[in-house]
Amino acid sequence: MSFPWAEEYKPKSGFTQWIDERLPLPRLVYGAIGAGYPVPRNLNYFWNFGVLAGVALTIQIVTGIVLAMHYAANAGIAFDSVEHIMRDVNSGWMLRYMHMNGASFFFIVVYIHMFRGLYYGSYKAPREMVWLLGVVIFLLMMATAFMGYVLPWGQMSFWGAQVITGFFSAIPIVGEPIRQLLLGGFAPDNAALNRFFSLHYLLPFVIAGVIILHIWALHIPGSNNPTGVEVKSESDTVPFHPYYTAKDGFGLGVFLIAFVIMAFFLPNFMGHPDNYIPANPLSTPAHIVPEWYFLPFYAILKAFTGNFLWIDAKLWGVIAMFGSILILFFLPWLDNSPVRSAKYRPTYRMFFWVLIVDVLILGWLGQAHPSNWTILASQICTAYYFAHFLIIVPILSRIETTLPMPNSITEAVLSGEADEAHPVGVSATNPAHPEPAKA
Amino acid sequence: MTAPAPNAGIESPHDDGVTEDGVRRRDFLNIAAVSFAGVGAVAVVFPLVNQMNPSADVLAEASIDVDISAIERGQSIKTSWRKQPIFIRNLTDKEMAEANAVPLSELRDPQTLAERTKPGKENWLITLGVCTHLGCIPLGAAEGEDKGAYGGYFCPCHGSAYDTAARIRKGPAPTNLVVPEYRFDTDTKITIG
Amino acid sequence: MVRFFGIIVGLGFVSALIFSIIGSLPFEAAEHSAVEEFHQEPRSLALASDGAFGKFDRQQLQRGLQVYSEVCSACHSLRLVSFRDIAALGYNEGQVKAFAAAQEVPSIDPDTGEPATRPGLPKDYFPSPYPNDVAARAANNNALPPDLSLITKAREGGAPYIYSLLTGYRKVPANLPEENRPGTGLHYNPYFANLNLAMAPPLTSEGQVTYGPGNPKPTVDQMAKDVSAFLVWTAEPKLENRLAVGWGALGFLLIFTVLTYLSYRQIWAGKKEH
Numbered sequence: 001m002s003f004p005w006a007e008e009y010k011p012k013s014g015f016t017q018w019i020d021e022r023l024p025l026p027r028l029v030y031g032a033i034g035a036g037y038p039v040p041r042n043l044n045y046f047w048n049f050g051v052l053a054g055v056a057l058t059i060q061i062v063t064g065i066v067l068a069m070h071y072a073a074n075a076g077i078a079f080d081s082v083e084h085i086m087r088d089v090n091s092g093w094m095l096r097y098m099h100m101n102g103a104s105f106f107f108i109v110v111y112i113h114m115f116r117g118l119y120y121g122s123y124k125a126p127r128e129m130v131w132l133l134g135v136v137i138f139l140l141m142m143a144t145a146f147m148g149y150v151l152p153w154g155q156m157s158f159w160g161a162q163v164i165t166g167f168f169s170a171i172p173i174v175g176e177p178i179r180q181l182l183l184g185g186f187a188p189d190n191a192a193l194n195r196f197f198s199l200h201y202l203l204p205f206v207i208a209g210v211i212i213l214h215i216w217a218l219h220i221p222g223s224n225n226p227t228g229v230e231v232k233s234e235s236d237t238v239p240f241h242p243y244y245t246a247k248d249g250f251g252l253g254v255f256l257i258a259f260v261i262m263a264f265f266l267p268n269f270m271g272h273p274d275n276y277i278p279a280n281p282l283s284t285p286a287h288i289v290p291e292w293y294f295l296p297f298y299a300i301l302k303a304f305t306g307n308f309l310w311i312d313a314k315l316w317g318v319i320a321m322f323g324s325i326l327i328l329f330f331l332p333w334l335d336n337s338p339v340r341s342a343k344y345r346p347t348y349r350m351f352f353w354v355l356i357v358d359v360l361i362l363g364w365l366g367q368a369h370p371s372n373w374t375i376l377a378s379q380i381c382t383a384y385y386f387a388h389f390l391i392i393v394p395i396l397s398r399i400e401t402t403l404p405m406p407n408s409i410t411e412a413v414l415s416g417e418a419d420e421a422h423p424v425g426v427s428a429t430n431p432a433h434p435e436p437a438k439a
Numbered sequence: 440m441t442a443p444a445p446n447a448g449i450e451s452p453h454d455d456g457v458t459e460d461g462v463r464r465r466d467f468l469n470i471a472a473v474s475f476a477g478v479g480a481v482a483v484v485f486p487l488v489n490q491m492n493p494s495a496d497v498l499a500e501a502s503i504d505v506d507i508s509a510i511e512r513g514q515s516i517k518t519s520w521r522k523q524p525i526f527i528r529n530l531t532d533k534e535m536a537e538a539n540a541v542p543l544s545e546l547r548d549p550q551t552l553a554e555r556t557k558p559g560k561e562n563w564l565i566t567l568g569v570c571t572h573l574g575c576i577p578l579g580a581a582e583g584e585d586k587g588a589y590g591g592y593f594c595p596c597h598g599s600a601y602d603t604a605a606r607i608r609k610g611p612a613p614t615n616l617v618v619p620e621y622r623f624d625t626d627t628k629i630t631i632g
Numbered sequence: 633m634v635r636f637f638g639i640i641v642g643l644g645f646v647s648a649l650i651f652s653i654i655g656s657l658p659f660e661a662a663e664h665s666a667v668e669e670f671h672q673e674p675r676s677l678a679l680a681s682d683g684a685f686g687k688f689d690r691q692q693l694q695r696g697l698q699v700y701s702e703v704c705s706a707c708h709s710l711r712l713v714s715f716r717d718i719a720a721l722g723y724n725e726g727q728v729k730a731f732a733a734a735q736e737v738p739s740i741d742p743d744t745g746e747p748a749t750r751p752g753l754p755k756d757y758f759p760s761p762y763p764n765d766v767a768a769r770a771a772n773n774n775a776l777p778p779d780l781s782l783i784t785k786a787r788e789g790g791a792p793y794i795y796s797l798l799t800g801y802r803k804v805p806a807n808l809p810e811e812n813r814p815g816t817g818l819h820y821n822p823y824f825a826n827l828n829l830a831m832a833p834p835l836t837s838e839g840q841v842t843y844g845p846g847n848p849k850p851t852v853d854q855m856a857k858d859v860s861a862f863l864v865w866t867a868e869p870k871l872e873n874r875l876a877v878g879w880g881a882l883g884f885l886l887i888f889t890v891l892t893y894l895s896y897r898q899i900w901a902g903k904k905e906h
Contacts, residue, residue, distance in 0.1 A: 087712065238903065243899060249895065254889060257889060260882055267874070276786035304652055327641075379649045389638070394635035394639060
């Protein structure tokens with residue numbers, strides 16, 4: 001890490017010294033997550049979610065690998081192989097439910113992690129690369145999750161695959177040939193299932209690689225913090241170990257409690273009953289919905305109902321759906337505000353909360369039975385989503401009046417001003433009276 | 440860049456500010472937390488490894504019942520148990536006498552016929568149909584197959600010859616055909632495994 | 633530059649949406665469909681397996697198995713359940729073997745190779761009443777009786793829905809619109825999504841199944857409850873293990889979280905963070 005006061009790695013035993021001289025892994029770990037990595041001292045709990053995402057990925061990989069020892073990726077027996085896991089494989093039911101709910105938890109954690117980035121301006125210079133790599137990770141996660149959901153070969157698996165691969169046929173001329181190339185056929189069938197299994201096994205390791213780049217890119221400038229003011233001196237930071245290893249340990253405990261409650265007591269809450277029906281290409285479910293983490297994008301897809309400017313409604317929907325994620329790549333350049341953290345950007349903060357509500361409503365609309373009102377609401381919410389990133393934020397970053405910022409993290413912490421860095425506005429520990437500045 | 444204010448209000452990152460007692464207290468807590476995590480990690484590893492043990496459907500095929508009422512003296516059948524061939528032979532008196540006449544010193548893997556069968560049912564020879572050399576299935580259990588020089592089983596792969604008690608007599612196999620765990624439920628029904 | 637193009641693209645999307653809104657503006661009056669008016673939500677059903685402390689009532693599961701075997705198995709398969717699994721209902725090895733042997737499972741005639749049947753073994757699975765889906769439809773007016781192994785997880789409403797459906801057959805209401813009346817081969821049941829279902833009422837009279845001594849009377853309601861409880865088990869035989877391990881893990885994690893919290897506070901003691 002590039003802070004000059006970072007602790008130098010000193011091997012504590014002959015053994016670690018021997019290793020370090022030949023493969024500098026101990027000093028790499030020390031400098032990345034050990035006592036040799038200075039981190040702003042004022043990080044709040046929203047900074048726990050990066051490590052929790054890494055834990056979620058690890059849970060998925062470990063449970064996934066053992067599940068793959070029993071799963072059969074053939075359309076004739078895939079569904080039965082999953083039931084074999086649930087009924088006959090030792091602890092199979094537990095591994096399956098953990099993998100299924102682990103995917104949901106991975107997305108919950110990553111969404112919070114992303115919204116933290118949006119609120120505190122973590123995507124701004126010099127951390128643009130961290131943000132870009134993060135969006136790449138998000139896209140890979142979506143691909144992995146989509147393919148994973150197809151594997152049990154239930155009704156939703158099949159029809160979800162049918163709908164999503166159908167997007168490609170919206171592309172003029174080359175769309176249908178591309179769709180058949182991806183599927184290896186005319187509809188999701190054995191060919192598609194086998195390749196989805198292969199890629200589903202592969203992509204998490206690609207994600208792991210991009211995560212390493214993501215952390216590496218972060219460690220060049222170091223972590224952002226709730227004030228958005230860069231680290232200026234040693235008193236602004238604490239070493240990652242033991243301060244944030246301890247805090248992350250506590251965060252892990254809370255995360256695991258939530259995870260265990262879902263996986264063991266409400267394992268099918270976030271799923272859909274139709275996926276316990278074996279896939280039937282001749283029978284469409286009454287209500288095709290993707291998994292909850294795709295719902296806002298599904299609502300955006302369905303919002304476009306009119307052919308406009310030589311592009312038909314279906315293609316608009318597909319473009320908008322992919323576009324809604326692709327615009328995230330441009331965020332560091334769309335938002336030009338010199339102030340990083342929403343704590344000091346009251347107008348931006350207001351629009352941020354509108355965006356949160358907008359995305360939640362889009363999520364609800366994604367699974368709602370279509371009616372005139374839901375279509376209208378989807379259209380308004382989708383319009384706001386694009387307007388937020390493409391019109392509002394760019395204009396706001398030019399004209400907004402921001403609040404005065406503290407000169408340093410240390411100043412913010414000691415004068416108690418950092419109480420308000422908590423996005424909800426009032427600190428739970430100190431509701432009314434900020435700490436007086438120490439003499 | 441503002442210089443840090445030079446006074447006692449700012450703690451240095453290295454100032455623990457805890458007493459001797461506090462240091463011990465903190466170490467205990469940390470050790471307790473980390474050990475608890477360790478216990479948890481072991482508890483997690485157990486199902487991850489145990490899932491590789493045979494699943495319930497495989498264990499269900501671990502034992503089979505065979506009806507032997509149709510096997511006449513001198514006849515034998517082949518069946519399958521745990522995905523391996525089983526030879527069930529009803530020995531004739533002549534075959535039993537031949538087996539009992541062999542001195543143990545002549546055998547590579549010394550066993551009497553009585554040791555390889557159940558008391559009172561020495562005519563029933565139940566063995567795995569897997570040559571103990573490299574795993575081929577010997578001939579001799581089916582009608583018309585070559586029983587080899589010793590009148591029992593003969594393995595065509597490398598020439599191992601087994602006698603009427605399925606003991607190795609000639610050829611590269613090191614041991615007699617394996618007798619699996621089995622029992623007589625009734626005079627006409629056996630359970631293997 | 634980026635912002636300039638961003639604004640243009642943003643205006644593009646917003647215009648497309650406004651165009652869509654205008655295009656769909658003449659709202660039709662909200663249809664009040666007859667299905668919505670007559671459809672009923674499932675009645676509540678309290679089972680021993682419900683909730684975070686659920687346990688199977690094995691006596692009830694055995695009765696449910698009896699109802700399945702004597703009534704439902706005529707048309708519905710249970711192909712994910714093996715005879716050996718019913719040991720979990722409290723039967724011993726001999727009873728499992730006897731139950732299996734009383735069923736005929738598909739096999740091959742050893743002499744001719746023709747399809748035949750043989751008595752079941754514990755390792756066999758519950759046999760399907762029909763050789764394939766085509767035969768199943770042919771015998772049921774083109775309706776396919778679904779496999780019941782996972783039915784309580786495969787239907788919105790779960791076991792209460794199954795119970796309500798089985799006991800929910802009613803006389804067709806006088807005010808039901810013509811197009812919603814059951815056609816030939818269909819039966820009116822307000823708990824079913826589109827009100828008319830191809831399955832004839834399977835439980836019609838008390839005593840259809842004879843329960844042994846020490847059991848409640850086999851009323852239609854009781855039989856429906858028992859088979860619903862049984863189908864919860866077939867869908868989730870590991871339910872009790874799941875809850876037990878869940879409580880164990882939760883207990884462990886609560887202690888772990890307290891320890892890590894205290895450790896975190898200790899390490900940060902005196903260090904102002906906010």
